[in-house]
Amino acid sequence: MEKTFHIVAGGPENLIPDLSEYEKENTIWIGVDRGVQIIIQAGLYPDLAVGDFDSIKEEDWEKIERKVPSLRRYKPEKDETDMELAIMWALEMKASNVKIFGGTGGRLDHFMANALMLGKFKQDYPDINFELIDVQNNLSVHLPDSYEIKWDEEKKFISFIPIFSDVYGLTLEGFKYPLNHHHVPAGSSLCISNELIQETGHFSFKKGILMMIRSKD
Structure with a gap:
């Protein structure tokens, strides 16, 4: 059975499509830092939240703790980006498809890192489909x-x-x-x-x- 992981980062919300349109059976949602709030606001249920969460207010963090069954909180000083850690977890869970939302727009360094990261992961995991999606573009490798x-x-x-x-x-x-x-x-x-x-x-x-x-x- 195919397992699809949808990873939502905290990119500009005007560039993130209606996430409810991507909710399907066997879909697993991962929130990267502020992306977990975007998943919750869309009326969906995150399975995992990853990040340092330094931009999350204390009252919002308490809500996240109640709604998300698995949290992985890291210090900002680390070798991997939060997005990379989220993708690595999806791969550990035997993902068939990895779709990323909220990874474009805003800071160009974040976008370039996300796009090129997909190329590296595709090399290492050739049987997995990787996509980066926003309201205007679908990027695949x-x-x-x-x-x-x-x-x-x-x-x-x-x-x-x-x-x-x-x-x-x-x-x-x-x-x-x-x-x-x-x-x-x-x-x-x-x-x-x-x-x-x-x-x-x-x-x-x-x-x-x-x-x-x-x-x-």
């Missing part, structure tokens, strides 16, 4: 293989970004701007803002790590 992708009227713009190294053999089929076994250097803007021209497309590549971002204007 992919290893060499062939993938099917379906048209999404809401998030129709699709970008492919090599991370850590170049990507080799990238083929895009069913796209407005197709490619055939193309070498895409890291840092290249070649594959930014593409679109599907049919209901279903495909992308594949032979070597590297590819970040895919689906966006709306």
Whole structure:
């Protein structure tokens, strides 16, 4: 049985989608620092809260202690970020899917750390699906293989970004701007803002790590 872990950080709330739309059977919610309050405010039930919680008021902390069955409170001085600790716990619990909310917007260092962290975890756990989601974007990370992708009227713009190294053999089929076994250097803007021209497309590549971002204007 697949186990989906939804991790909510304390990013700008205007960028966090309606979390109730993501509540499904076998979904486990993890609040990262102030993200645990966002889960509670959405009428959902956090299974775990992780962080130093230095931004939480004492009266709010008492409410969190009542509502959250498992709390992991850390000192601010540590090697891992709170988000990294939350993902590590999800992996310990044999996650099949890890979706992150509240990890974009605000501080760019937090966003970059979260996005690149997904690439590292994907390398180490290739069978797990990792996504970073906000109201405007869905970010996912992919290893060499062939993938099917379906048209999404809401998030129709699709970008492919090599991370850590170049990507080799990238083929895009069913796209407005197709490619055939193309070498895409890291840092290249070649594959930014593409679109599907049919209901279903495909992308594949032979070597590297590819970040895919689906966006709306």
